[in-house]
Amino acid sequence: MARGEVIGCFGLTEPAGGSDPAAMTTNARRDGSDWVIDGTKRWIGLATIADVAVIWARDEGVRGFLVPTDAPGFTATAITGKFAMRSSIQCDITLDGVRLPADAALPEASGLxxxxxxxxxxxxxxxxxxxxxxxxxxxxxxxxxxxxxxxxxxxxxxxxxxxxxxxxxxxxxxxxxxxxxxxxxxxxxxxxxxxxxxxxxxxxxxxxxxxxxxxxxxxxxxxxxxxxxxxxxxxxxxxxxxxxxxxxxxxxxxxxxxxxxxx
The missing domain is CATH 1.20.140.10 (Butyryl-CoA Dehydrogenase, subunit A, domain 3)
Known part of the structure; x- marks a missing residue:
């Protein structure tokens, strides 16, 4: 990403509202050594063209995860009908049982x-x-x-x-x-x-x-x-x-x- 070779996106805001991120419902659970993520995000810039998404999800606290956008269960859909920011892409994201290896969790990003x-x-x-x-x-x-x-x-x-x-x-x-x-x-x-x-x-x-x-x-x-x-x-x-x-x-x-x- 730093070299400009891949595009990233930042998945924090959820459909119920972005002003209270502590109330997020996207969840991450352990399944063996893997993480499994379920939830939805909204107004996520560039998600339909990004190669990797930084997704924030809750387990015992809040963690950040690196999620390849081609992972099974990850879907991004561009939001249409906007009267503002029309040159930018904002998206809905659905995470349906997205399975990630243990090292997908950002090791120093715990909490909000x-x-x-x-x-x-x-x-x-x-x-x-x-x-x-x-x-x-x-x-x-x-x-x-x-x-x-x-x-x-x-x-x-x-x-x-x-x-x-x-x-x-x-x-x-x-x-x-x-x-x-x-x-x-x-x-x-x-x-x-x-x-x-x-x-x-x-x-x-x-x-x-x-x-x-x-x-x-x-x-x-x-x-x-x-x-x-x-x-x-x-x-x-x-x-x-x-x-x-x-x-x-x-x-x-x-x-x-x-x-x-x-x-």
Whole structure:
């Protein structure tokens, strides 16, 4: 996988909901020296084209397993009908008596701390990635309003337009600075996952606000496929759900502030 010779996928989320991985129902049991896995996963990226799946299942605790996707009993089906993330493949996975050798279990991945470590890095990546969407929307809105004429002048010359653009840019700059600070904290040593939740929650919400303002500035053109704003908005709505919903990150931050878990 590191050499790019095979594709992997990460099987944690289940159909009943991704926000409570501790309640997973996919199970692993010993049968002699082998493991046998039964269960279902949902919204697993690239599963239909992956060569190997990292599947999280419960026995006495939670373990990670390396599962070849051509193993008997492993089925991946692409999810269709999506309005967001259409260039990516998300899948349902069914594991029906998938038999694995003993060494398929990841030896140092016991409990939920291992998949959560992966989620923390993914959330950090999102905190950066959505700033690119915000910047793209700002660039587009500036160019469009410079060329669009309204009431005898460029739309960009209007006070309300400049107010919107200024607020969009402040949100963008704030998000970039927050992501940069997270990068510095990660470079200095282990980072508190709560800080990552702050970045993911704030930057996604800021990007949504920027894209919504860009849609307004483009008027009717903003809802057409001639411009990417509605595609960005649809994708951002998906980002608000995956790698921890807005509500989950708010609860993570709230627990850190109060000492009380509200999950």
């Amino acid at each position: 701390s291992a998949p959560f470590a992966c989620l923390t890095d993914a959330r950090y990546g999102i905190a950066w990635g959505v700033t690119g969407i915000a910047r793209a929307c700002i660039d587009l809105a500036v160019e469009f309003t410079r060329e669009r004429r309204l009431f005898g002048d460029a739309l960009a010359a209007k006070q309300l337009t400049q107010d919107k653009l200024a607020r969009m840019f402040v949100r963008y700059e704030t998000s970039v600075l927050l992501a940069l600070e997270l990068a510095r904290l990660k470079a200095a040593g282990p980072i508190d996952p709560v800080q990552i939740s702050v970045g993911k929650l704030n930057n996604v919400q800021d990007a949504v606000a920027v894209a919504q303002a860009a849609r307004q500035l483009l008027g009717g053109d903003g809802i057409t496929s001639a411009y990417p704003v509605m595609r960005h908005l649809a994708n951002l709505e998906a980002v608000r759900t995956y790698e921890g919903t807005d509500d989950i990150h708010a609860l993570i931050i709230g627990r850190a502030l109060t000492g009380h878990s509200a999950f």
